[in-house]
Amino acid sequence: MHHLKGHLPTHEPSRYLVGLCSHFRRKIEVEYTDTQGLARFPWGDCVLKAQEGALEFECHAMSDENLKQLQYVLNEHIALFSRRAPMTVHWQIPANNGTFME
Secondary structure, eight states: OEEEEEEEEOSOHHHHHHHHHHHHTTTSEEEEOSSEEEEEETTEEEEEEEETTEEEEEEEESSHHHHHHHHHHHHHHHHHHTTTSOOOOEEEEEOTTSOEEO
């Protein structure tokens, strides 16, 4: 299993979580509340968590290629949802020892 974490600084993490999950559920299986979501993409799963001052992403996929597809889809949707005030997800990949590095 391949893993990727993302961090999106925002003053409205819950609003973005709900907006993304609501949008995604038109095409894929999604479960969510105001503070946490699970999106099951064809390439893998992504857990979204609204934290104080940020939206966190934890993505899991069976291959690096699938993980890159998840990252691409999330980046494109964040760009779409934040086009008035563009935001960027800061992604971290795990080091060989399992800890995450940027």
